[in-house]
Amino acid sequence: MHPERQRSLWWILLPNFFAIIGGVLAYLILKNDDPRLAKFCVQFGMLLTVIQIVAFLILGAQLAEINQNFGVNI
Numbered sequence: 001m002h003p004e005r006q007r008s009l010w011w012i013l014l015p016n017f018f019a020i021i022g023g024v025l026a027y028l029i030l031k032n033d034d035p036r037l038a039k040f041c042v043q044f045g046m047l048l049t050v051i052q053i054v055a056f057l058i059l060g061a062q063l064a065e066i067n068q069n070f071g072v073n074i
Contacts, residue, residue, distance in 0.1 A: 005033050005034065006034060007030055007033050007034040007037055009037075011026050011029075011030060011037060011041060012026075012037075012040070012041060012044065014026040014041065015041050015042075015044045015045030015048060016044070016048065018045075019045050019048045019049045019052060020045040020046055020048075020049040021045070022041075022045055023041045023042040023043070023044060023045020023046060023048075024042060024045065026038065026041035026042070026045075027039070027041055027042045
């Protein structure tokens with residue numbers, strides 16, 4: 001077993017841009033070199049995915065309400 005080496009924190013950008021897919025990809029690349037950073041990337045990707053889903057649900061509900069109240073006055 002080889003010793004762990006510290007990897008750059010720039011790897012956090014991968015899940016930042018690609019959410020869960022980027023987190024899993026970063027994990028697969030980093031798991032042998034820096035397991036702590038690899039685990040953080042997966043967790044960060046999952047967190048961003050949940051935040052995006054909640055934001056889309058809230059935005060969708062607000063848009064549906066706006067669309068329902070929008071009418072043509074003749």
